[in-house]
Amino acid sequence: MEEEAKEQQIARKKVAVLPWMRSPVDVSSFENCPLTQLPFLNPRLEAALCDSGIDSLFPVQVAVWQETVGPGSFERDLCVNSPTGSGKTLAYALPIVQMLSTRSVKCLRALVVLPTRDLALQVRDVFASIAPAVGLSVGLAVGQSSISEEISMLIERPKLEAGICYDPHHQPIELQSAVDILVATPGRLMDHINNTKGFTLEHLRFLVVDETDRLLRESYQSWLPMVLQCTNSTVDSFFSNPSTFGSLKTIRRIGVERGFKNKGHPRLVKMVLSATLTQDPTKLSQLHLHHPLFLTTGHIRYKLPEHLHSFKLICEQQMKPLYLVSLLKNLQGEKCIVFTSSVESTHRLCTLLKFFGDLGIKIKEYSGHQHQTLRSKTLRAFREGGVQVVVSSDAMTRGMDVEGVRNVINYDKPPYIKTYIHRAGRTARAGNSGRCFTLLHQDEVKQFKKLLKKADIDSCPVHILPSDSIESLRSTYDAALEKLKENVEMEAFKKRKLGFKSSSKMKKR
Numbered sequence: 001m002e003e004e005a006k007e008q009q010i011a012r013k014k015v016a017v018l019p020w021m022r023s024p025v026d027v028s029s030f031e032n033c034p035l036t037q038l039p040f041l042n043p044r045l046e047a048a049l050c051d052s053g054i055d056s057l058f059p060v061q062v063a064v065w066q067e068t069v070g071p072g073s074f075e076r077d078l079c080v081n082s083p084t085g086s087g088k089t090l091a092y093a094l095p096i097v098q099m100l101s102t103r104s105v106k107c108l109r110a111l112v113v114l115p116t117r118d119l120a121l122q123v124r125d126v127f128a129s130i131a132p133a134v135g136l137s138v139g140l141a142v143g144q145s146s147i148s149e150e151i152s153m154l155i156e157r158p159k160l161e162a163g164i165c166y167d168p169h170h171q172p173i174e175l176q177s178a179v180d181i182l183v184a185t186p187g188r189l190m191d192h193i194n195n196t197k198g199f200t201l202e203h204l205r206f207l208v209v210d211e212t213d214r215l216l217r218e219s220y221q222s223w224l225p226m227v228l229q230c231t232n233s234t235v236d237s238f239f240s241n242p243s244t245f246g247s248l249k250t251i252r253r254i255g256v257e258r259g260f261k262n263k264g265h266p267r268l269v270k271m272v273l274s275a276t277l278t279q280d281p282t283k284l285s286q287l288h289l290h291h292p293l294f295l296t297t298g299h300i301r302y303k304l305p306e307h308l309h310s311f312k313l314i315c316e317q318q319m320k321p322l323y324l325v326s327l328l329k330n331l332q333g334e335k336c337i338v339f340t341s342s343v344e345s346t347h348r349l350c351t352l353l354k355f356f357g358d359l360g361i362k363i364k365e366y367s368g369h370q371h372q373t374l375r376s377k378t379l380r381a382f383r384e385g386g387v388q389v390v391v392s393s394d395a396m397t398r399g400m401d402v403e404g405v406r407n408v409i410n411y412d413k414p415p416y417i418k419t420y421i422h423r424a425g426r427t428a429r430a431g432n433s434g435r436c437f438t439l440l441h442q443d444e445v446k447q448f449k450k451l452l453k454k455a456d457i458d459s460c461p462v463h464i465l466p467s468d469s470i471e472s473l474r475s476t477y478d479a480a481l482e483k484l485k486e487n488v489e490m491e492a493f494k495k496r497k498l499g500f501k502s503s504s505k506m507k508k509r
């Protein structure tokens with residue numbers, strides 16, 4: 001709430017916007033660029049992109065390329081504010097992979113931080129589609145597997161020569177990074193920083209903070225100051241005690257940065273991105289940005305994808321399930337995400353929909369309360385088309401990229417414009433078209449109009465459903481409600497029983 005109020009204050013210009021944000025690079029002045037015309041692109045990367053079905057870069061990717069590999073040469077840190085689905089992931093992945101493609105020694109040089117596991121997995125896949133083409137390896141630190149499994153993927157132990165036995169006291173084993181690029185969530189990253197032998201950020205050249213506004217909102221055990229400290233500390237120790245450096249550290253320091261005098265090592269380049277990038281100076285100051293350059297699309301603060309069409313459905317509160325079912329039937333099995341306001345209502349709504357009888361649509365729940373394996377299974381089935389409708393809390397709001405999602409339904413009105421933008425942005429991605437429907441009762445209409453105005457949306461027509469389609473569902477609805485009531489009671493009973501069992505176990509101990 002506090003954060004939203006501050007952002008609104010900034011939007012009303014009561015808080016000064018940082019000077020460098022006042023003269024941005026306008027991404028909308030760029031056009032798609034065929035890979036064959038992209039300057040300096042490594043031919044092996046070009047081939048890997050073509051294999052992934054990409055033959056040209058989107059405007060935000062061209063703009064970032066220009067400021068990094070192009071004439072900009074990574075001289076400034078980048079803050080990118082670009083609509084959902086505009087291709088921000090490849091916008092940072094491609095220049096990083098291109099820059100690291102000439103590295104001679106493997107060590108951890110690029111770190112990408114994301115707020116959730118599923119997002120991290122998605123971004124890892126983008127890196128994995130191009131990095132191997134130039135001999136780079138990509139790691140993942142998200143707590144998906146056990147920490148020991150993760151460590152063995154991230155840290156390489158030197159192969160001992162046959163017959164030679166090293167005494168760890170006299171011959172410390174040199175642990176090395178097994179990856180050049182690491183995609184991580186803050187919690188697991190902190191585990192490795194604090195506890196994993198051989199895990200170091202001292203060679204880091206690139207730090208990406210994706211979904212920046214979300215990540216800066218949560219301090220996650222002060223992960224950001226810790227990361228910055230881990231990358232800075234080596235500079236001081238280098239000057240105070242140069243003899244402690246091994247070969248890798250020397251290699252890191254032979255590249256002299258262009259344009260920044262008296263520094264014998266590459267600066268840590270930071271890239272921060274979001275579709276709703278914060279303008280709050282206090283938040284941005286935590287990143288210690290170096291001559292930041294702001295890239296944004298057009299002159300509006302929040303921009304929706306070009307081919308997104310917004311609609312509203314007006315109905316009484318208690319009629320919402322009927323309208324939803326009727327709408328889903330109307331959409332005839334097109335891929336669809338239904339957003340609710342909480343994990344509890346996600347579960348209740350999904351259960352209710354299942355009691356509606358055979359709708360001919362496969363519906364699944366996806367929420368932060370579920371186990372990761374179940375969530376991953378649902379996501380896989382949704383991607384593959386086995387599931388057509390996913391009912392979700394905000395767990396799916398940000399960044400998730402599922403091909404073919406044609407519709408987003410706000411079952412509960414989004415509280416903020418940022419929420420609307422991220423939810424709606426699950427459709428109309430990569431230049432495709434999509435629709436976002438919001439269910440409202442009459443009292444909410446005015447407020448919703450005001451909310452959309454913040455993203456310059458003037459047109460949000462009413463979507464009319466055939467009245468007989470709603471009437472015909474009434475009797476099924478009443479029966480489904482009854483079943484839901486029984487189900488809620490049964491689940492509450494099971495929970496109490498489980499609670500009783502575990503508390504009596506505790507007493508026995």
Ligand SMILES: Nc1ncnc2c1ncn2[C@@H]1O[C@H](COP(=O)(O)OP(=O)(O)OP(=O)(O)O)[C@@H](O)[C@H]1O
Pocket residue numbers: 053054055056057058061082083084085086087088089090274275398399400401425429430
């Ligand atoms: N140059 C390209 N050509 C074709 N498709 C692309 C290109 N770049 C990205 N895409 C596709 O566009 C989709 C959206 O990309 P991405 O997830 O990076 O968007 P985003 O800007 O990060 O969105 P969000 O703000 O929601 O996280 C993905 O499916 C991706 O594969």
